[in-house]
Structures are given as structure tokens and as C-alpha cells.
Amino acid sequence: MEINTDKIAEDCIKAINEKIKNLKTLNIIVAGKTGVGKSTLINGMFRENLVETGMGKPVTMHMRKISKKGFPLNVYDTRGFELGKDAQVEVKKEVVEVIQKGIVSKDVNESIHCIWYCINTASNRVEQEEIDWLKDFTKENQVTQVPIIIVLTQSFSKKKAKEMRDMILNENLDVIQVVPVLAMDYDIDDEYIAKAYGLDTLIKVMSEVLPNELQDTLQNVQKASLEEKKRYAQAAVVTATAAAFGEGFSPIPFSDCALLIPTQVAMIASITAIFGLDINKSLITSFVSSTVGAGGATIAGKTIVSNLLKLIPGAGTIAGGSISGATAGMLTTALGEAYILLMEAIYKGELKSSEMNTDIGKQEMKKLFKERIKANK
Ligand SMILES: Nc1nc2c(ncn2[C@@H]2O[C@H](COP(=O)(O)OP(=O)(O)O)[C@@H](O)[C@H]2O)c(=O)[nH]1
Ligand SMILES: [Mg+2]
Known part of the structure; x- marks a missing residue:
């Protein structure tokens, strides 16, 4: 022989x-106000510079889908949280619609697998309207059961991040985890640079909640x-x-x-x-x-x-x-x-x-x- x-x-x-051709497509919704650091987070997590490849294509009034040909990941970027109550209600409706559309398709490649709700730690406080939004949304999500992870972005102050995390945990929201991250090194001043951290924890939390058929995909697309x-x-x-x-x-x-x-x-x-x-x-x-x-x-x-x-x-x-x-x-x-x-x-x-x-x-x-x-x- x-x-x-x-x-x-x-x-x-x-x-x-x-x-690689047979990898299932991972779909993530990233929600939160403009400027909290969603784009920076996405770029820090995944190995293709997704955000730079374009603004994505609009799927609803307040959502854009960012993807790259041949790359088994879609990120749905939401906007409009900063526009006040009416816009927030619309965002919620649209998020629920996109989730339901995925469920109806019965196709793992079309389903929403995870939601990251981003809150900026550097903003010093969590607004009541955001907590209310999360309460309303998690209630609707009791049926759809998409894992929600709260990501505390720009957490260069670990002390503030901990305070904010404790405060959110106190609300007893139906979420998987509250994960502080700093997606990119942060220059505090000339002498001190806060090093990026926490993205690896977010990957770990993700791999705990994703179904088996998406584990290879998560590892393939992540670089954190x-x-x-x-x-x-x-x-x-x-x-x-x-x-x-x-x-x-x-x-x-x-x-x-x-x-x-x-x-x-x-x-x-x-x-x-x-x-x-x-x-x-x-x-x-x-x-x-x-x-x-x-x-x-x-x-x-x-x-x-x-x-x-x-x-x-x-x-x-x-x-x-x-x-x-x-x-x-x-x-x-x-x-x-x-x-x-x-x-x-x-x-x-x-x-x-x-x-x-x-x-x-x-x-x-x-x-x-x-x-x-x-x-x-
Ligand atoms: N150094 C540093 N800057 C960040 C981080 N996250 C966000 N920023 C900055 O905050 C601003 C808004 O971030 P961006 O990702 O565009 O927010 P988005 O509107 O939620 O997509 C940008 O100037 C970013 O460079 C981070 O982890 N580290
Ligand atoms: Mg952005």
C-alpha cells in the first residue's frame, strides 16, 4: 500500500x-445608544474588520445588518436609542420582529442567537429608561428566549464598572450576564494607558449559551x-x-x-x-x-x-x-x-x-x- x-x-x-463552507451563520443583535462603543466592540471581537467594510444594509428603520461575503457572521447594529421614548419603543418592536422572523424561518442561519445590550460605563449612570426598556424587552423575550448579555463598554475604570454591574444585577433582569469590557486600549493621560480587557470573557459567556452547532462558527469568527x-x-x-x-x-x-x-x-x-x-x-x-x-x-x-x-x-x-x-x-x-x-x-x-x-x-x-x-x- x-x-x-x-x-x-x-x-x-x-x-x-x-x-468552512458548512459552518452555520451566527447572528447577533448589538443594541445600545450611539457612541457607547458598539462598533469598537464589534471590531475588537471579530477577525474581519466588519464595521470598516461598510455601514451595513438597512433591514428595518433602526437596524442595519453588517456582514461580509463568505464570513459566517451577521451583526445587526441598532440605532435610535438616544432619540427618546418613541424611537426606543420602535427599536424594541423591530428587534422582536427580526427575532420572530428568524424563528419562523426554522433555519439556524437566519435565527438570532444572541443579543448584546451595550451600556457605557464611562457615562457614570444607567438611565431608568434603559432599565425600563430592558424590562419590557425581557418580558417579550420570555417567549423567544434569545440569550441577552449586557455589555458594559468603555470600562476603563474597573471600580465604576463593578458599581454599575452591581446596580444592574440588583434589578434582577432576565439576562445571562453583565460583562464589563474595554474593547480598545484607552489613554487616560500621557502616563497611563488602560489596557483592553474583558472581550475574552464575553467569548466565554457566548460559548456557554450558544447551541452546539454554532460553537465552531463562534471560534472561527472570534479573535478575542x-x-x-x-x-x-x-x-x-x-x-x-x-x-x-x-x-x-x-x-x-x-x-x-x-x-x-x-x-x-x-x-x-x-x-x-x-x-x-x-x-x-x-x-x-x-x-x-x-x-x-x-x-x-x-x-x-x-x-x-x-x-x-x-x-x-x-x-x-x-x-x-x-x-x-x-x-x-x-x-x-x-x-x-x-x-x-x-x-x-x-x-x-x-x-x-x-x-x-x-x-x-x-x-x-x-x-x-x-x-x-x-x-x-
Ligand atoms: N479607547 C477606547 N475608545 C473607545 C472604546 N469604545 C468606544 N470608544 C470610543 O468611543 C467612541 C464611540 O465608539 P463607537 O464604537 O463608534 O460607538 P457606537 O456609536 O456605539 O458604534 C469612538 O470615538 C471610540 O473610539 C474602547 O473600548 N476604548
Ligand atoms: Mg457604530
């Missing part, structure tokens, strides 16, 4: 594209929490490892190690989608060739297994003609963890994908992979 590393890389790219991306990527590795363990349970003949490969291809696709990085074939080819062996060439399944086994101290040789489930599982874990480290390095800008194709890049990758295997022994 011969395996072509080039073909494996091609399969990975196909699986990645398929995975690398930790959450890594946590979800690790879960994909655990799933693949369990599958590989099963596949290898009755010892797999080396000649059949191609049986295992689809599991690892799917794992690579999941991890790539979670990181939301633009990955090209040459990067995957380098990854495959530096972990399983000769690049671009056709190699025997037996050679692949013995190459992999060489990386595992004490795993023995290819005597016996098969690998166990435990070995298959361990190789999958090591491969997945090495790939996560690779994604992380690219995500942080520590490694350029163009560098991966060089000898140095491949050496680095091999080192990473060996380290992961040692760690998992």
Missing part, C-alpha cells in the same frame, strides 16, 4: 474548505480569545484520538495505515476552522512531510509507520507488522497538538506560513512534533 503525501495535503485542503480557540482545538484532538484508538484497536497492519488517515485529515480541518486562518496547500504539505516523511513523494505505508515510530522513544520497531490502538491514538494526539502549536505560532504572527516551506520551517515542525510525542508518552 503506497501513500502519496501530496495527495494527503490535497485531501486536507479539501476537508478544510468543506468544513486565543485560549478559547485552543480549548476547542484540543477537544477536536480528543475526538480524533478516540476515533484512531478505535480504528487501531484490532491491530492495524502497516499496509493499511491509510485507514487511519481520514481521521487525522478531519482533525486538521476542524483545527484550521477553529483558528480561522488562511491556510494554503504548501503549508499543509510541509506539515505532512515533516511529520510523516518524504515530501511530495509516494511512500509505502510501512515507511510512514516506521518514520512515525522512530519519533517515539521506546516504541520499538516494526516487528509484528502492526500498530496498536494505543500507538495510533498517541500519534494522533501528537499530530493534533503539533498542528495546534503551528496554528498558534501563525496566529500570533511568530511564524509566517511562507516560512513553513523552508528547511528551517520543516525542522521546527519536526521538533515540535517530537516534543508533543514525548509529552504524551
Whole structure:
């Protein structure tokens, strides 16, 4: 049985594209007065500069839908809260309409999954009319049950943010959480800059309330929490490892190690989608060739297994003609963890994908992979 590393890389790219194409669309309504920091928040949370790509397209009198082709996210930006009571009543009606339209469609891609109601901490107080609006709205939402998160924007003063949070919690509103954030660093004066914070907490709260089918999407579109991306990527590795363990349970003949490969291809696709990085074939080819062996060439399944086994101290040789489930599982874990480290390095800008194709890049990758295997022994 011969395996072509080039073909494996091609399969990975196909699986990645398929995975990304099939991501469900996440729909969020962002409400609050003009100037509270909604646009800044949206830009801080998601990896495409959505707000800069345009003003969005009007869906109702007071709502615009911001989206980008090929990006599985719609943000509904509301305006008009500052225009007084009548406008606020209209905004509420329109929000409820958009929610109901989504429910009627019975399509997850059209449903509203979450509402962020933004209040500016720097404004020093929460106005009674906003509390009243939230009370009215949450009452109507008892039927529709869309998770509402109150976001305290521009919370450069953590003390004020805490006071405001306590005050809102006291109102016993039917909301999921009250989350203080500072979406962008804030210059207090020449000497002191308040560092952005809280966006990662908002991601965590979101992932707790979103249904399973939207978890991959959330991780794909968000750029506020690398930790959450890594946590979800690790879960994909655990799933693949369990599958590989099963596949290898009755010892797999080396000649059949191609049986295992689809599991690892799917794992690579999941991890790539979670990181939301633009990955090209040459990067995957380098990854495959530096972990399983000769690049671009056709190699025997037996050679692949013995190459992999060489990386595992004490795993023995290819005597016996098969690998166990435990070995298959361990190789999958090591491969997945090495790939996560690779994604992380690219995500942080520590490694350029163009560098991966060089000898140095491949050496680095091999080192990473060996380290992961040692760690998992
Ligand atoms: N430094 C800093 N400025 C912010 C933050 N949030 C909002 N602002 C500023 O407040 C102003 C209004 O923000 P914007 O996002 O346009 O509010 P929107 O009208 O609710 O979309 C802008 O000048 C922002 O730069 C933040 O987290 N940090
Ligand atoms: Mg705005």
C-alpha cells in the first residue's frame, strides 16, 4: 500500500474548505445608544474588520445588518436609542420582529442567537429608561428566549464598572450576564494607558449559551480569545484520538495505515476552522512531510509507520507488522497538538506560513512534533 503525501495535503485542503463552507451563520443583535462603543466592540471581537467594510444594509428603520461575503457572521447594529421614548419603543418592536422572523424561518442561519445590550460605563449612570426598556424587552423575550448579555463598554475604570454591574444585577433582569469590557486600549493621560480587557470573557459567556452547532462558527469568527480557540482545538484532538484508538484497536497492519488517515485529515480541518486562518496547500504539505516523511513523494505505508515510530522513544520497531490502538491514538494526539502549536505560532504572527516551506520551517515542525510525542508518552 503506497501513500502519496501530496495527495494527503490535497485531501486536507479539501476537508478544510468543506468544513468552512458548512459552518452555520451566527447572528447577533448589538443594541445600545450611539457612541457607547458598539462598533469598537464589534471590531475588537471579530477577525474581519466588519464595521470598516461598510455601514451595513438597512433591514428595518433602526437596524442595519453588517456582514461580509463568505464570513459566517451577521451583526445587526441598532440605532435610535438616544432619540427618546418613541424611537426606543420602535427599536424594541423591530428587534422582536427580526427575532420572530428568524424563528419562523426554522433555519439556524437566519435565527438570532444572541443579543448584546451595550451600556457605557464611562457615562457614570444607567438611565431608568434603559432599565425600563430592558424590562419590557425581557418580558417579550420570555417567549423567544434569545440569550441577552449586557455589555458594559468603555470600562476603563474597573471600580465604576463593578458599581454599575452591581446596580444592574440588583434589578434582577432576565439576562445571562453583565460583562464589563474595554474593547480598545484607552489613554487616560500621557502616563497611563488602560489596557483592553474583558472581550475574552464575553467569548466565554457566548460559548456557554450558544447551541452546539454554532460553537465552531463562534471560534472561527472570534479573535478575542486565543485560549478559547485552543480549548476547542484540543477537544477536536480528543475526538480524533478516540476515533484512531478505535480504528487501531484490532491491530492495524502497516499496509493499511491509510485507514487511519481520514481521521487525522478531519482533525486538521476542524483545527484550521477553529483558528480561522488562511491556510494554503504548501503549508499543509510541509506539515505532512515533516511529520510523516518524504515530501511530495509516494511512500509505502510501512515507511510512514516506521518514520512515525522512530519519533517515539521506546516504541520499538516494526516487528509484528502492526500498530496498536494505543500507538495510533498517541500519534494522533501528537499530530493534533503539533498542528495546534503551528496554528498558534501563525496566529500570533511568530511564524509566517511562507516560512513553513523552508528547511528551517520543516525542522521546527519536526521538533515540535517530537516534543508533543514525548509529552504524551
Ligand atoms: N479607547 C477606547 N475608545 C473607545 C472604546 N469604545 C468606544 N470608544 C470610543 O468611543 C467612541 C464611540 O465608539 P463607537 O464604537 O463608534 O460607538 P457606537 O456609536 O456605539 O458604534 C469612538 O470615538 C471610540 O473610539 C474602547 O473600548 N476604548
Ligand atoms: Mg457604530
